[in-house]
Amino acid sequence: MDQWLNPYYLQIVMFMLINAMLGISIYFTLATGQLSLGNAGFMSVGAYTSALLSLKAGLPLYLSIPAGGVAACVLAAVIGIPATRLQGIYLAIATLGFGEVVRVIILNMKVTNGALGLSGIPALSVQIGKQLNSLGLGSGLGGITVQQLSNLSVIGLLALVVIFLVFFALRLRHSRLGRAFAAIKDDEHAAEVTGVDTVRYKLLAFFMSAFVAGIAGALAAHITFYIGPKDFSYHRAVEILLFAVLGGGNVIWGPLLGAGILTLLPELLRTVADYREMIYGGILVIMMIFRPQGLISEETLRLWRSKLFPAAKTEQEAVARRSAG
Amino acid sequence: MMLALKQVGKNFGGLAALAGISFEVHGGEILGIIGPNGAGKTTLFNLITGVMSPSQGDIVFREKSIVGTRPHQITQLGIARTFQNIRLFGNLSALENVMVGMHCRTQAGLWQGLWRTGKQRQEEADIREKALAMLALTGIADVSQALAGSLPYGKQRRLEIARALAADPEIILLDEPAAGMNESETDDLKQLVARIRDLGKAVVLIEHDIQLMMTLCDRIVVLNFGQKIAEGDPASIQANPAVIEAYLGKEEG
Numbered sequence: 257m258d259q260w261l262n263p264y265y266l267q268i269v270m271f272m273l274i275n276a277m278l279g280i281s282i283y284f285t286l287a288t289g290q291l292s293l294g295n296a297g298f299m300s301v302g303a304y305t306s307a308l309l310s311l312k313a314g315l316p317l318y319l320s321i322p323a324g325g326v327a328a329c330v331l332a333a334v335i336g337i338p339a340t341r342l343q344g345i346y347l348a349i350a351t352l353g354f355g356e357v358v359r360v361i362i363l364n365m366k367v368t369n370g371a372l373g374l375s376g377i378p379a380l381s382v383q384i385g386k387q388l389n390s391l392g393l394g395s396g397l398g399g400i401t402v403q404q405l406s407n408l409s410v411i412g413l414l415a416l417v418v419i420f421l422v423f424f425a426l427r428l429r430h431s432r433l434g435r436a437f438a439a440i441k442d443d444e445h446a447a448e449v450t451g452v453d454t455v456r457y458k459l460l461a462f463f464m465s466a467f468v469a470g471i472a473g474a475l476a477a478h479i480t481f482y483i484g485p486k487d488f489s490y491h492r493a494v495e496i497l498l499f500a501v502l503g504g505g506n507v508i509w510g511p512l513l514g515a516g517i518l519t520l521l522p523e524l525l526r527t528v529a530d531y532r533e534m535i536y537g538g539i540l541v542i543m544m545i546f547r548p549q550g551l552i553s554e555e556t557l558r559l560w561r562s563k564l565f566p567a568a569k570t571e572q573e574a575v576a577r578r579s580a581g
Numbered sequence: 582m583m584l585a586l587k588q589v590g591k592n593f594g595g596l597a598a599l600a601g602i603s604f605e606v607h608g609g610e611i612l613g614i615i616g617p618n619g620a621g622k623t624t625l626f627n628l629i630t631g632v633m634s635p636s637q638g639d640i641v642f643r644e645k646s647i648v649g650t651r652p653h654q655i656t657q658l659g660i661a662r663t664f665q666n667i668r669l670f671g672n673l674s675a676l677e678n679v680m681v682g683m684h685c686r687t688q689a690g691l692w693q694g695l696w697r698t699g700k701q702r703q704e705e706a707d708i709r710e711k712a713l714a715m716l717a718l719t720g721i722a723d724v725s726q727a728l729a730g731s732l733p734y735g736k737q738r739r740l741e742i743a744r745a746l747a748a749d750p751e752i753i754l755l756d757e758p759a760a761g762m763n764e765s766e767t768d769d770l771k772q773l774v775a776r777i778r779d780l781g782k783a784v785v786l787i788e789h790d791i792q793l794m795m796t797l798c799d800r801i802v803v804l805n806f807g808q809k810i811a812e813g814d815p816a817s818i819q820a821n822p823a824v825i826e827a828y829l830g831k832e833e834g
Contacts, residue, residue, distance in 0.1 A: 424695055427694055427695050427697070428691075428694060428695070431689065431693075431694030431695075431701070431705075432680075432684065432687055432688075432689045432694060432704070432705070432708070433689070433690065433691055433694050434694065435673070435677055435680055435681050435684070436681065436684055438670065438672070438673055438677070438681075439670045439673065439678075439681040439684075441672075442669075442670035442671055442672050442673065443668050443669070443670055443671075445632075445668065446664065446668035446669070446670065447670070447681070448651070448652045448653050449630055449632065449652045449653070449656065449662060449664075450653075450656065450661075450681055450682055450684065450744060450745075450748065451653050451656035451657055451661075451682070451684050451685030451686075451748050452653055452681065452684050452685070453651075453653050454653070460691070506672075554672070
């Protein structure tokens with residue numbers, strides 16, 4: 257058991273879940289056909305807001321982390337209102353620029369401690385550990401130390417957030433708003449003329465994306481205890497984009513799979529760590545050539561569904577036969 | 582009078598695509614708009630639906646000017662349209678396309694969609710039922726689950742009409758709905774347009790098929806080089822020298 261619950265493995269799982277949130281964050285903007293690369297920027301705003309609030313103002317984490325999400329949302333309002341009027345590549349460039357601006361501002365501010373970054377950020381696991389102690393679990397539970405227990409609790413918490421977000425995304429897809437999102441993605445002009453307030457929904461998707469990225473950033477800050485401007489550079493933005501490119505940006509499972517693979521890959525490829533960026537670039541090119549829709553697309557899901565639930569398939573075929581006959 | 586255009590003009594750079602266009606659309610009529618290519622017919626639709634703003638003049642719908650109103654608001658007010666070059670949501674099913682058409686007549690937001698409140702479920706059921714009714718009306722109920730992009734051409738045209746009807750408009754603008762259709766498909770379309778009128782909706786129709794227009798329309802407006810050159814019932818249009826000249830050229834001598 258101890259072998260599997262070592263802090264290194266546990267930390268990888270935590271990063272996987274954080275990256276899953278970031279994948280969901282980019283999925284929300286992609287769901288309306290917007291290519292926004294500002295997620296690293298929103299992530300940093302969430303991370304610094306929550307870190308500073310808990311470090312300097314002593315705010316408890318259950319308040320500072322949501323505050324990180326809200327701060328990202330406020331910033332999204334400032335840049336989103338003009339930026340979401342941009343289309344395609346122009347939006348991508350504007351949001352990428354925004355991320356860099358945020359990074360440079362953080363780099364030059366006193367309160368963020370410039371290039372040195374913030375250290376000693378209150379740790380989520382320590383907070384949870386204290387709670388466990390007060391519950392009388394100070395000596396651990398069934399051979400698991402209290403440290404492992406609190407780490408597992410953090411993973412549980414992160415997993416809950418991810419599960420909620422996936423649930424949210426799936427519900428959204430089959431609701432009035434989700435259909436409006438999908439319509440905008442397919443043909444923005446036709447959606448507007450069909451009666452969908454495209455400006456409003458693109459902005460809403462932008463907000464949702466920023467909020468999730470902010471929360472993910474805040475959680476990451478309290479898991480790594482240290483954040484610096486380097487963590488949220490251009491590379492981070494590209495990495496988040498890669499989750500969607502590799503896994504597929506059309507269905508929620510795509511970015512999740514992409515986040516999982518791209519979190520594990522660097523750990524498995526430790527020996528060639530120097531070539532990481534090159535490998536990422538290679539993946540991007542190969543995907544664009546052979547599978548631009550990503551590993552999981554809507555067709556993939558349909559195929560699996562018909563394999564897993566053959567009953568539903570024959571029913572569909574019967575409907576098709578009836579209508580043909 | 583439902584919709585009135587008053588001296589409407591549209592300039593692109595120095596070119597007047599439309600100038601001094603005035604006509605009215607009444608409830609429950611089929612108004613045809615004909616004219617040679619480049620006469621400004623689609624531009625007219627773009628002005629009415631708010632896709633473009635007129636350079637001059639005013640467009641009045643139910644006693645209120647709709648100039649400067651955004652397209653989705655105009656749809657909500659009660660004017661829906663189809664496109665000359667089909668613009669469906671190709672990755673959504675036919676049914677979902679029509680359901681999007683009902684967007685401006687429904688309310689459920691993020692929160693209700695997330696928790697599937699009773700009200701939201703009721704609304705979804707209503708949307709689905711009405712959307713299916715629209716598919717049945719346009720004769721494509723059998724392909725409700727197919728992706729819109731995979732449908733044959735004729736059915737895509739019908740789906741566009743179903744989607745526009747789903748917004749429950751008082752006026753529906755159809756931009757060349759019979760383009761590329763064979764004779765029997767055109768006949769079906771004719772019946773469909775008549776049925777839409779019988780629902781009490783006004784239909785404004787752009788079409789090149791003169792035979793179709795003469796038999797289907799209650800009134801016809803003729804455009805040429807951005808000007809209105811004639812307006813009247815089909816018989817008078819057919820006899821109008823200006824119209825004949827626009828289509829066939831001037832007789833020598």
